[in-house]
Amino acid sequence: MENVKRQEILLESGSNEMEIIEFYLCGQSFGINVHKLREIITYDPEVVTHLPDTHPSVLGTLLLRGRTIPLIDTRKHVEIKHRDESDSSNRQVVLVCEFNNLVNGFLVDGVNQIHRVSWEQVQPFSVFLDQFKPRFTGSIHIDDREILILDLEYVIAEINPEASMAYDRSPGATEYATPEARRQKKLMLAEDSALIRAGIARVLAGSGYENLEIFDNGKDCFDRIYELYKQYGPSLGDELHLVISDIEMPKMDGLTVCRKVREQLNLKDLKMVMFSSLINKQMAEKCDLVGADGYVTKPQIPELVEMLDGMLFPKNE
Template sequence: MTTQHKQEILLEAGTNEMEIIEFYLGTQPFGINVQKLKEIIPFDQEAVTTIPGCGAGMLGTLLLRGNTIPLIDLKRHLTQKSSAANVDQRRVVLVCEFNNRINGFKVDGVNQIHRISWNDVQPMAGFIDQFRPRFTGSVNIDGREILIVDLEHIVTEFDPEANMDYEIDLRRDLFEEQRPHTREQMKLMMAEDSSLIRAGIERVLKSAGYTSLEVYADGQACHDRLLQLRQEVTNGSNLRDHLQLLITDIEMPKMDGLTLCKKIKSDPLLNELKVILFSSLINEQMSAKCDLVGADGYATKPQIPYLVEMIDSMLDISN
């Protein structure tokens, strides 16, 4: 991809589009959001330091320009199979950055980058989602069903401290000391496609006292509910009587969080709703996009305590 193309992508926000890089584990195609990808490098076994006892999918650490990063064998972790000899010559490492961390993921090869609409991404079926799969959805491109990998989920399986649940224990006393009844009176909505992260955020918010919370697995379902509330506002009701704040992920099937926020802020009957974008993709460039669509705030996962403080500030919650 050219630098000019990258700059053009960065200027766009709220188009409900994304770019995925298609890669292979054996013959099965998978994909991740290009926003997470820093670079692709050839796999070099000599640059890997094995760490005993890490599990079959964790190869160890990879030396990358003087720095070491965790290296996960995606094929071994997802399929419990080693890379076949006939694909060894084209194995590469996807160096990814999200949640302010850098990790390497060894794959059998890469195909190309596709620009797609989030509307074409199908969420995982409900009966599969309950088992917390390592995928957030799938998209059909030229007859190939490409599974979108939940890299955040995978990292938490190797690094418990990357799991947002640990934030609950670190700040539990603070939450219990700061549980004004006004939190319970506030009505919140959340859109998040990852079942693991969705459950984690819900537990933390409710432990903090935000017990009135509607949860949706994709941006379109959330927007549909907002349109129902909009109709009630049209009939004379006040939006604040039904909902005060929305927390949304950015990467979601059907409708991404940037598009969802843009639709809300461009609607005269919904634009007073406070919107927080809570995503592993937050960096300087993504922050600019969040500002462009009118977000009231944004935070990177897993900054749960900061998220609660931001909600308190926006809703004027005080002891």
């Protein structure tokens, strides 16, 4: 039975597919990755504890099986101002989500269904929109609807900046490497969130890892690796030392990038690190099965830098 379970996980890993749950805000469709969803509960305003001096988007807290979690008014935070009053509030539900080792509740006007889609169907937003700090990482068309993919990490960072403080801390030298040694290494980063891309790049550069090529989706990252592979062949390792990749990204997810690097290009020595809010026991096993060398939970940048140092500057035996 264990072998069957592992085979099922392997078949799901690197398939470039995901499941999103579609929900509504004022009649408009939005979506999040099902991997972040713990459960859906009926909204009861009578059980919400209101708190003074909190962010305007925070309704209060909910007591969920002995655990107190923040409740966020998603509609208010994404600034949808025109509500259709015919969309009765008694259908509102709370999406209880877990990512980055945090549990939060997101109040929405209703849910539709779960869609299994390919990341190729998800269209990233343009670089032009990134400058306006969008709360969305892309969109997908299903039937006659455009579903916007909500960046929950961005929402939480806006409400609670301390949740993303690790993106502002630049680790110093470790027992493995100094900033001067790090400058000699060539890295790639694939991350769809503009906020997190900027944070990772800033901390890595501050640590010395400034030779960094950045992509906002997995496909462009893989295409660049393939381009270098065609140019340098077995000598690719002299031009690229390590790839850091998010898992959920438009066009191609990080697990698929890793699997294609290992299987299609047969690059066994190129270091691949998954940096994602989705890391849990099952996701870690998927990372292992596609050949990732390591994985770190967002937003633990210091831990990421320490892992890079350990991979790129191994101790002398």
